[in-house]
Amino acid sequence: MSDATLKIFRGTREIGATVDYRVPIAPGMVVLDALHYVQSHLAPDLAVRWNCKAGKCGSCSAEVNGRPRLTCKTRMDTFPQDKPITILPMKSFPVIKDLVTDVSWNYKVNKKIPPFQPRAGVEWRMYQEDIDRVQEFRKCIECFLCQNVCHVLRDHDKQEQFGGPRFFVRVAGLEMHPLDGLQRTGLLKTELGIGLCNITKCCTEVCPEDIHITDNAIIPLKERVVDDFYDPLLGLVRKIRNAKEPAK
Amino acid sequence: MNGKYETHEHDVLVIGAGGAGLRAAIEALAQGASVGVVCKSLLGKAHTVMAEGGIAAAMANVDEADDWRAHFRDTIRGGKFLNNWRMAQIHAQESSERVRELEQWGALFDRTKDGRILQRAFGGHTFKRLCHVGDRTGLEMIRTLQDRGVQMGFDVYMECAITRLLKDGDRLAGAFGYWRENGRFVVFKAKSVVLATGGIGKAWPITSNSWEYTGDGMALAYDAGAELMDMEFVQFHPTGMVWPPGVQGILVTEAVRGEGGILRNKTGERFMERYDPKRMELSTRDVVARAIYTEVREGRGTEHGGAYLDISQKPAEYVKRKLPSMYHQFLELADVDITKGPMEVGPTCHYMMGGVKVEADTAASTVPGLFAAGEVAAGLHGANRLGGNSLSDLLVFGRRAGLVAAQHAKATVAPSLDPGQIDSAERAMLAPFERKEGESPYALHSDLQENMQKLVGIFRTEEDLRQALTKIEELKERSQRMSVSGSRMFNPGWHLGRDLESMLTVVEAVTRSALARQESRGAHSRIDYPDLDLSWGKQNNVIARKNERMELRQVPIPDMPEDLQVLLTEEKGSAA
The missing domain is CATH 3.10.20.30 (Beta-grasp domain)
Structure with a gap:
């Protein structure tokens, strides 16, 4: 030895x-x-x-x-x-x-996120192929390594304006839940500042659960924000199709 | 109060933030109570997070013949008839509703083809009954409960450890503890206290349990005058990792066997054929653990002293999908690809069936205002717990404890705190700093573990148990000379010193109960009394503190009503 x-x-x-x-x-x-x-x-x-x-x-x-x-x-x-x-x-x-x-900041950000809210009158049937992508996000063990390496937090100290990869993963899990009835793009755009992320993928690289944070969570969420705020027509289509209400 | 201590006041104080604690807190909040949750770790890190295989609930999504009666029967049979039958009944009847509730709060279980919650086979369960998410069911459960509770608005006191329950006469009045971060003391005043602190695995060196599992709740309850029951029943999970040394004890989920994993000894023999030809690998945990232990002891163990567990006959993609954590765990920690070859596994200390004696319907202990739910409580599992019955236990009895604790709080006036008790709790915590060059808490812990592994393990004898009691007395004396160095800021040596006190109380209760029970039943195997003794099947060992000493007595199990007795004899369904 x-x-x-x-x-x-x-x-x-x-x-x-x-x-x-x-x-x-x-x-x-x-x-x-x-x-x-x-x-x-x-x-x-x-x-x-x-x-x-x-x-x-x-x-x-x-x-x-x-x-x-x-x-x-x-x-x-x-x-x-x-x-x-x-x-x-x-x-x-x-x-x-x-x-x-001291990781208490993460718990404060988490509180801002409106939880799962089933659509009214929903039937509790879900198919595996519809939840596969959400189950990936729910693998997160909250080690906060992604928060630690994200340069928006690590180098630019934007804790006040930015939620960080962990919470984009959490929001993605809610937004893509097949029975969820809430829309959180307003929260993503303003309070969680998703626009500050410039997809350098450092978070994905350190994730011990191999969650494809950037590709599967952040980029689709960015697209939803764009649809809802910068392309009203697409936003409308999505709204009708998913029947989601904006979070208050 | 003289304002010397930081003080928080709640209707209901929940100690522990695993499944039972969070579920209790959610229910108490729903009743309109003000709720505080205290936990030794960060929120969301409690031991529930490690639960892998699933939640047992007779939803009959896969096997239509399943119902609560079959679940009740399996639980009582698995527990070798020592269970509190009323708890087993409530548990079997309510667990399906508790699982559906989780789904409505956002949990995403694996699905059946027609879009319902998928259920898998597990040891001792007649039907496919375990609702699961791959092999990370506990994580799904704790995250769902955590988010629910945060949204409802409980106050969480993280990295805070309780060292004493405070009383006002006979009733509970609150709790005293310290902040791990800065070592400052804190007092909680509460009309009801729910213990949800889990088990005692850290008293053994080979364990699947995390550092938090030091029997705090059982020791706190005992010190406060509550009774402990069935303490001799410690579950050794048959399959923990055995190699390399650093990972020894880490859990290998029963879901491996549930999904078709086969156990073999070094000669390649499927040895479960000799121990339980009917159920084979899916026999109950007590039987499989003893089987592996016996194979190793008789020279048929693997290179590193275990058995082979093989799932590689299943397609690699299937294994990776249903057992992703196991795949990564073995690949990264042991250089074994479980889709290509067998794992080496052996028994690991996993679960405490015994604990605080509670009323079945209310989760109330014998001390007014003190409740207990989950692993810290006794009764549901009897002499041996079935896999999957723990997560359902947490939900069913966590909810009941929170409900009744809130009702109790509404019906009582605020207790008053006794400064004398608080001062004495503070002095006890500061004492190790005042001693110099004393015993190291780490050395004491390691000696305690060695003692328990050697003398109070899977197989027990009177001689070993008597020797263990002598050792425990020595360790108690040595712990009076324990000293710690450094400051009160995040000082793990100091924290371990306090945890050790809890462990010493609990292992004494375990050893005394094991010595008293002169038979073999479930997880309690006596080499000197190898058979089941019908008279012992009619009574529980109960421990209480009398005149500063541990007093043990036998309490008869109440007669089971006829409508339940009938269920135990009835054979129903294709797989029964």
Whole structure:
């Protein structure tokens, strides 16, 4: 068994630096295992957010060697062992302590989205082929890695005007639900600022659930916004066909 | 109050934000109560998110012969007749409505050809009964409930841990806890408290459970004077990952077997033929877990000490569609392509059948104002839970707990808080900072886990259990010398230290109950008492705190009414 060196950020949003820790490597070990080793043997107060350690809850996001990842799904043997592995908190969110960041902004954005509202008198029958595309969006585990890499948030700090990829995925799941009766394009255009996205696909690249965020969620939503606000005729057609009411 | 602590007041305080907690909160809100939800993690990360296979509900969308009576019968048989029959009845009757409700709130289950909710086969269920979304049913459920609750307007206190329930005389008055982020203390005043904190898997090293599963609710209830029941029944799920070491214990959904997965030992033998020739891989979890364990112990295990589970005879596209998480989990974590070859699997600590003793209809504990629902409560599952019956349990009894908690709150005046209790809860939390160079909480936890794995596992003996009790006493003493370093800001060592206290209480209850039950039934297997004992089938072990000690007594199971007894003998439908 050999050792690896982890350079882990220790500190708060005011002050902090990376600290080196030596960790013995076991077969199949993931980065989160290494962090747990550090906690139990070297630094008992190392703050790490995690829950399931099975890639299902989306809690353990961090930037490993510069790449945003779930630490529970990132194997240690994907890195050269002779070089240190750097683990930093997600950059787009304020650090609370060590690898734990304040992601509360996401929960605020989520509250703005009107939930599923079935059309009046709807019959509860849906066919698999009609829900396949929505089920893709509902795979989202809210790891917020897409929010973390989106340059509108990461580099331009547009948190006030922009909802971010995670919430475009959520809206897409509602808008494309076969029985939903609400129209959320007004919300997308104004409060969630979907126009700020210039489809660089960084979000899609980091999604651990392989959701095609840009192609399947954002671009179709952008098209709907265009139809409803810039092409009244098409907007009308869509309105009649889908019988959706605008969200208040 | 002297204003020393941040204080929040609600009619109903729900502790835990998994399926049961969220469903309780939604129902209490619907009754017009003000509701606070406290959770140790972020909202939407609770253990329910890991549930894979599905929700059991006799909707009869696939097998027309299914109905609540068959679901009731399967549940009681699976639970080896130790279940609270009234709970099993309510559960079987109400679960279909709870699933339809989820759909109306936006959940999207996989569909039948004619556009209804698709149902799959699962262990111990006579009919295809599990409503599912691939192998990520729990995620669908928690997201649906979370969005519903947020829209209805509950207050959520995230990353907040409760360390003590506060009382006003005999009744519940609220709860004391700390914020994980900054370590500051917080007090909740409430007329009703619903416990929905889940189970105790973290007391074992090989477990499918997340760090949150430290038995908090059971220990809080016990400390507050409530009774615990059936604590000897800990479910080891037959199929967890066994290799590589870092992933040991991670769940491999029963849906693999539900979709046709076959178990083999290293000689290639389909060994379930020897243990349950009728149901084979779809036998109940207790039987399959013991079978795999026995194969390994008798030298027929795989290279890494498990059994082979093979679904590769199905078309690759089908496997990827119905079991997408399993496909990715094995490919990414174990370098195994499950569409091409077998997985290696072995038992993993998964679920607690026992817990807080509650009234079937109301989810009320023996302490006025304290309710419990979901895994933290006992009764529904008896000696062994069927797969899929957990998610339905959360919905059915979460809703009932929220309903009755809100009604209770309406009918009572506000309790008063006792500053003495709060001060003592604070002192207990600060004590480990005042000790220097004491025991490490991590070392204590690891010793506790080793003890439970070795001495209170799938197969038990009197000698092992007695030894385990001695060890638990030692660990309790050592925990009095535990110290933590660092500050109160997001300090996992400190948090674990508190969780450890809950675990120590609960494992003592588990071990004492296991020692008392001199028979083998469901998930409780005694090598020294290998047979079912009819007299033990008529009583539950109940634990309560008396004079600072754990007192165990046997309580008779109420007689089942005749109209339900008839259902257990009746054979109905083609697959029965």
